[in-house]
Amino acid sequence: MAEVILRQVEKVYPNGFKAVHGIDLTINEGEFMVFVGPSGCAKSTTLRMIAGLEEISNGEIMIGNKCVNNLPPKDRGISMVFQNYALYPHMSVYENMAFGLKQQKINKREIERRISDAAETLEITHLLDSKPGEMSGGQRQRVALGRAMVRKPDVFLFDEPLSNLDAKLRVATRISIAQLHQDLKAEGQNATMIYVTHDQVEAMTLGDRICVLDQGKIMQVDTPMNLYQYPANKFVAGFIGSPAMNLIRATLIQENTLTYIQLDKGSRFVLPAGKAEKVAHKIGQPVWFGLRPEHISVVAKGSVDDATSEPQQNIELAYIKVVESMGNEVYLYCVLGQEQIISRCHFDPKNNIQHSESHYMHFDMAHCHLFDIDSELALLN
Secondary structure, rough: OEEEEEEEEEEEEEOOOOEEEEEEEEEOOOOOEEEEEEOOOOHHHHHHHHHHOOOOOOEEEEEOOOOOOOOOOOHOOEEOOOOOOOOOOOOHHHHHHHHHHHOOOOOHHHHHHHHHHHHHHHHHHHHHOOOHOOOHHHHHHHHHHHHHHHHHEEEEEEEEEOOOOOOOHHHHHHHHHHHHHHHHHOOOOOOOEEEOHHHHHHHHOOOEEEEEEOOOOEEEEEHHHHHHHOOOHHHHHHHOOOOEEEEHHHEEEEEOOEEEEEEEOOEEEEHHHHHHHHHHOOOOEEEEEEEHHHHEEOOOOOOOOHHHHHEEEHHEEEEEEEEEEEOOOOEEEEEEOOOOEEEEOOOOOOOOOOOOEEEEEEEEHHEEEEOOOOOOOOOOO
């Protein structure tokens, strides 16, 4: 068993600062769990407590049905891959990978077999006689992965392992880690992995589930797509997604049979009937209105007529301040009244949009989100 369970885990420093607030979390055997959040959210602290590199103040940590609160790191059945590789510079790759196994008194033939298998998997066989200083950052990180693999741990821990790599190497090494997880599971080995990152692209592409943290508290734990489509609160909605979700303070109003999102400076949008029913008790009250950039699109020139005055169409005139071309798509930074909004559109050479222009924008309210103004919890999930 390689299940990891945290029960009411807290971390309080001697100066009284409480970094981790009673975390409850179960990481299933064979699962790839990603901790993500802004700097200072305690994701690395939580990982280090699991590893035994940081003492917990209260609570209980279980690894494979065994309480590890008082066990040193070497006895917890974990291997950790660090941001800075942590390789011995005077040792060859082979010696770096063999070092921990020798400490465990594993026989020479088994050490050779494990290193050979790991090196082949990670495509570093040709580097076994090299020293860390003779290799690129990506190669050194794969060596660090190999050193973790050969120990055959119950749990792999990754502390921002790609932070020191350039963009191309980050992608390649990320794919290697994902492939490693799949290969270990296919071979029937323990493949429980806990991965810390501030990069949501890594989180969304690697994680079976993602744990979003903020200020030492869990905001939401769910699959990548559920986090994106059904954020539990305003923080998760604003953190997950790039560019970030547009979040605007608004008021719910009702006229005749329609429910509207009313912005402060006049713009208003019709809520679909199903969503309106869920927030009927909030009529007349302020809310946070959220819409992702890909759900705000430019209306093609020539297709806007007098009917745009009807609010059901959810079309508003916005001023384009900045246009960022990403190749196959463009990000439009717009002003709507006094609100700043971002639109994410597919590039269309026939509709060449420039900054300092005004364009009609369509707001797809079928995908909108609403959050309570005080608790900031989702109102439509």
